[in-house]
Amino acid sequence: MNILKTASAALVGICLAASAHAADITIRLAHLNPEDPFGSHSGAMSSVFKSLVESNSNGRIEVQLFPNGQLGKDNEVIEQVRSGLVESVISSSGGMAQHYPLVGVFDIPFAFPNIGVASKVIDTDSSFGEAFVADLEEKTGLEVLGLLDSGGFFAFTSGKAPITSVADMEGQRIRTMTLPTHEAIISSLGGQPTALPWAEVYTALQTGVADGQMNPVPIIAFAKFDEVQKYLSITNHLITPYIWTMNAEFLEGLSEEDQYLVKWAADVATDAGRAMSRVIEASDKGLPALAEKLDVNVVTPEEQAKFAEAAQPAVRALIAESYGEEGTAMLEAMFTSIEEEADF
Numbered sequence: 001m002n003i004l005k006t007a008s009a010a011l012v013g014i015c016l017a018a019s020a021h022a023a024d025i026t027i028r029l030a031h032l033n034p035e036d037p038f039g040s041h042s043g044a045m046s047s048v049f050k051s052l053v054e055s056n057s058n059g060r061i062e063v064q065l066f067p068n069g070q071l072g073k074d075n076e077v078i079e080q081v082r083s084g085l086v087e088s089v090i091s092s093s094g095g096m097a098q099h100y101p102l103v104g105v106f107d108i109p110f111a112f113p114n115i116g117v118a119s120k121v122i123d124t125d126s127s128f129g130e131a132f133v134a135d136l137e138e139k140t141g142l143e144v145l146g147l148l149d150s151g152g153f154f155a156f157t158s159g160k161a162p163i164t165s166v167a168d169m170e171g172q173r174i175r176t177m178t179l180p181t182h183e184a185i186i187s188s189l190g191g192q193p194t195a196l197p198w199a200e201v202y203t204a205l206q207t208g209v210a211d212g213q214m215n216p217v218p219i220i221a222f223a224k225f226d227e228v229q230k231y232l233s234i235t236n237h238l239i240t241p242y243i244w245t246m247n248a249e250f251l252e253g254l255s256e257e258d259q260y261l262v263k264w265a266a267d268v269a270t271d272a273g274r275a276m277s278r279v280i281e282a283s284d285k286g287l288p289a290l291a292e293k294l295d296v297n298v299v300t301p302e303e304q305a306k307f308a309e310a311a312q313p314a315v316r317a318l319i320a321e322s323y324g325e326e327g328t329a330m331l332e333a334m335f336t337s338i339e340e341e342a343d344f
Helices: 002-018 041-056 074-083 093-097 101-106 115-121 127-140 180-188 198-207 217-222 248-252 256-282 287-291 301-342
Strands: 025-031 061-066 088-092 142-149 154-158 173-176 192-195 212-216 231-234 241-247 295-298
Touching: 025 041, 041 061, 041 088, 041 241, 041 256, 074 088, 074 093, 074 142, 074 241, 088 093, 093 101, 093 241, 101 127, 101 241, 101 301, 115 142, 115 301, 127 142, 127 301, 142 248, 142 256, 154 217, 173 180, 173 198, 180 192, 180 301, 198 212, 212 217, 217 256, 217 287, 241 248, 241 256, 248 256, 287 295
Parallel strands: 025 061, 025 088, 173 192, 173 212, 231 295
Antiparallel strands: 088 241, 142 241, 154 212, 154 231
């Protein structure tokens, strides 16, 4: 195992060295998604961050981008950032869960009433966001630069059958992130959770290793799952965070002026990423494009209530069992923040 880790680190080092350029300071920023700023929210975030940092430092700070999982799996790149091999990463909750399991508190189905409330709660400036970030930073040693939703509410796709009710989940092999909470959701609905890393999902759907998967519409679109699936079911059952982190020692080693620049640029870039998700959802790159190839159905509010009734207790129980009083307290803090933001 140590030999494999050493070899992996060496390969990453070669990749990084090959892309090195002369600059006073270099920030290497990795993410899983396409680099096109109009194709994914992390593509938009990284592009805006690079532009702002390089232009406002007069080129003294260079930002090198590594999209499409070039440096490895999500959890592996987070480890690279923690160790200082890479400076920064925009990662999914699935990757972060292996370093900070309490990210699973977001995984209560139908917890958020709408995208507006979700955007306010899943933000570093919300009452819950501040507490969540502080705890994550304390436990991982990472510095959080941004917190936003992963692209909107989750929908199901399937190559086997449309999902219009809980009964339609029976026996379907649904790919999940490596999150026990996501696996609990699928199991509680009668499906068979199939935990796979992001890089393997397309092939798994293509070959039938998994019948379906769940993700926000923008991710389904840029991942081209319409090429290997038949049905899209709009359930809006879940929303999870993307978490942008940086090596704390690297950030603290910058001058006060450069620290401000990095944090300011990341804040603006996070807003750009959040906005790009909404644009993709509403444009012909999102649902209209998917509807040209997939059979689309919208799960009714009555059936959504049945989904929630089946899945919420299972996830709550898992959080209580796995994370104890700390997990339960954080979950209740999230619900309090949701109520506060919904009350306007």
